Amino acid sequence: MQRLGLPHRRGLIAVAALVAGCAVAALVIVVGSRGSAPRYAADVQPIFDSKCISCHPVAYPYLDLRRGKSYADLVRVSAATRPAFERVVPGKPEFSYLLIHPPDPSLRGVLTRDDRETIAAWIRAGAKDD
Secondary structure, three states, X not given: OOOOOOOOHHHHHHHHHHHHHXXXXXXXXXXXXXXXXXOHHHHXXXXXXXXXXXXXXXXXXXXXXOOOOXXXXXXXXXXXXXXXXXXXXXXXXXXXXXXXXXXXHHHXXXXXXXXXXXXXXXXXXXXXXX
């Protein structure tokens, strides 16, 4: 019986890595072509207004997400529950406690994927108060 020859595993891994790299590059181009970064007042604060201010600061007084107060409570401010972390680290959504802390399981779906992506893009662009 003759064995069918399959490409070597390393070759398959190299092809998979190349395809993944191309996909990431395409995503960067698409995201970059969307235009300007989200603005705080126009794009981020409305998320807080519609989904967060019923609890912040009412049930969680250490973080006030109401308009006019939220920015000062977020950017370069230590998280009350984890002081080693800053709530928002400009340019670094992956280090911003606002996005990385585990939410209360009952509130896990409050922010949509688009909401989280908007907030992350704003942080990535420098978390400006505009």
